[in-house]
Amino acid sequence: MSRWVVWAPLGVFVVLVGFFFKGLTLDPSMQPSALIGKPVPSFQLTDLHTGKVLTSQTLPGVPFLLNVWASWCITCQVEHPYLTELSDQVPIVGLNYKDSETAAKNWLAKLGDPYTTQIFDPNGRLGLDLGVAGAPETFLVDSSGVIQLRIQGEVNDRVYQRQILPLLETLK
Amino acid sequence: MIKMLLVKMVMIFSIAASAAIETYQFDSPQQEARFRELGFELRCPKCQNQAIGDSDAEISGDLRAVVYRMIKEGATDGEIRDFMVARYGRFVLYNPPLDQQTIVLWLGPVGLLILGGVLVLLRIRRSTRALHKRDF
Numbered sequence: 463m464s465r466w467v468v469w470a471p472l473g474v475f476v477v478l479v480g481f482f483f484k485g486l487t488l489d490p491s492m493q494p495s496a497l498i499g500k501p502v503p504s505f506q507l508t509d510l511h512t513g514k515v516l517t518s519q520t521l522p523g524v525p526f527l528l529n530v531w532a533s534w535c536i537t538c539q540v541e542h543p544y545l546t547e548l549s550d551q552v553p554i555v556g557l558n559y560k561d562s563e564t565a566a567k568n569w570l571a572k573l574g575d576p577y578t579t580q581i582f583d584p585n586g587r588l589g590l591d592l593g594v595a596g597a598p599e600t601f602l603v604d605s606s607g608v609i610q611l612r613i614q615g616e617v618n619d620r621v622y623q624r625q626i627l628p629l630l631e632t633l634k
Numbered sequence: 635m636i637k638m639l640l641v642k643m644v645m646i647f648s649i650a651a652s653a654a655i656e657t658y659q660f661d662s663p664q665q666e667a668r669f670r671e672l673g674f675e676l677r678c679p680k681c682q683n684q685a686i687g688d689s690d691a692e693i694s695g696d697l698r699a700v701v702y703r704m705i706k707e708g709a710t711d712g713e714i715r716d717f718m719v720a721r722y723g724r725f726v727l728y729n730p731p732l733d734q735q736t737i738v739l740w741l742g743p744v745g746l747l748i749l750g751g752v753l754v755l756l757r758i759r760r761s762t763r764a765l766h767k768r769d770f
Contacts, residue, residue, distance in 0.1 A: 490682060496723035560692075586696060593721040595679035595693050 495601075495612035496593055502528070502607050503591035510558055510566055510580035521607055522578065525633040526553040527626070528601040529577070529617070530589060532561040533569035535597040541616040542573050548622065549576035552630060556580040559589045559597050602626055604633045656695070658702050665705050672701050672714060675729055679722045 497503075504518050529545060531538040545554055556577035558566045561584060570580075583589055592601065595614065602611035611629050613621055660666040673687025678694045686694040686701075697718070704714050718726045730736045 491680075493679065493723060493725050496719065496721060590696060590700065591721060593679070593723070595722070596691075 492614055493595070495609065497601075497609045498612065500609055502601075502603060502609060503588065505581075505583075505588045505591065507588060508582050510556075510563065510582040516579065516581050518607060520579075521555065521603070522553050523605055524553065525602065525604050525610075525630055526555055526578075527617075528555050528557055528603055530557045530559045530592070530594050530597050530599040530601075532559045532597045533565040534561065537616050538598045539573065541598055541618065542576075544618050544622075546574055546576040548617075549578075553578045557588060557592075558582050558584075559594065560584065560586040600626075602629060602633075656698065658698075661706070668711060669698075669701060669705055672705075672711060673698060675727070676701070676715075676718055677726050677728050679726060685728060 502518050502521060506515060506517050508514065509516050527548075548554065554577050556579065558580055561582075563582065563584070566580075566582070570577075581588065586594070592599075593612075598616065600613040600617050601609050602613075604610050610633065611625065613625065617626070658666075658669065660669065670687065674685045676686045676697065678684045678686050678689040678691055678697075680691045680693045681689050684691075684694075686697045700717070701714055704717065709717075715727065724730055724735070730739070732740050
């Protein structure tokens with residue numbers, strides 16, 4: 463039998479270990495967004511607090527975070543203190559997703575309001591156009607309104623330092 | 635007695651079966667069949683390995699409502715799939731089209747089968763040659 467046949471099982475083993483090792487660090491519930499590099503979908507919704515009409519034209523002209531949340535979402539409550547901390551460094555626009563107006567307002571009154579604007583999306587229409595699978599989700603949007611990054615689940619210091627901040631710095 | 639038991643069993647099963655049914659009204663049986671088909675073909679973005687047709691996740695209910703609305707509005711299956719892919723990416727398709735990104739997925743198994751076949755053939759040829767040598 464030739465030499466390479468003897469070594470082949472080891473080679474296969476090494477390749478498989480490589481795949482499995484990579485698999486350890488992958489989270490299958492984290493999906494790349496289909497909207498990276500695309501503008502925030504056009505929308506016409508109201509501001510939760512003022513009732514004024516908001517569209518994609520009224521988004522901030524600087525890089526910002528678009529945070530999808532709801533009062534029924536437990537993880538949103540978990541990430542809320544961190545977002546409050548973060549709001550000094552980067553503007554955070556809220557997208558109140560499939561929520562009731564009173565519940566959302568009470569939630570903000572109780573826990574504090576770090577958001578510069580609050581888009582009220584009771585039917586989840588903008589959420590659907592953004593490809594939101596569930597709250598919380600956070601998008602990093604650049605100054606021209608193009609989506610650069612999507613975070614599914616909680617934003618915390620680790621996520622911010624590793625994923626958001628490096629990209630945010632290139633946008634500034 | 636047995637009859638009563640049977641009736642109860644049927645009742646239990648009918649409760650289980652009706653739990654996931656939503657009341658969508660269709661104009662034709664064809665529309666309903668398409669709705670069902672798309673429900674099995676589109677994948678729930680939240681719950682990994684479940685189709686939107688048999689998932690109880692909130693988002694699956696929302697997507698079923700979208701599929702229903704689009705069917706009623708006369709959209710084709712292709713338009714509905716494109717709508718979903720534009721928002722949720724390729725991930726939502728349980729039956730992804732063959733292209734550059736999915737070629738390994740589609741042709742990989744065939745390639746492995748051919749490779750295996752070639753290896754087996756080589757083995758057979760070698761062992762028959764060895765046999766011949768021994769004979770003569």
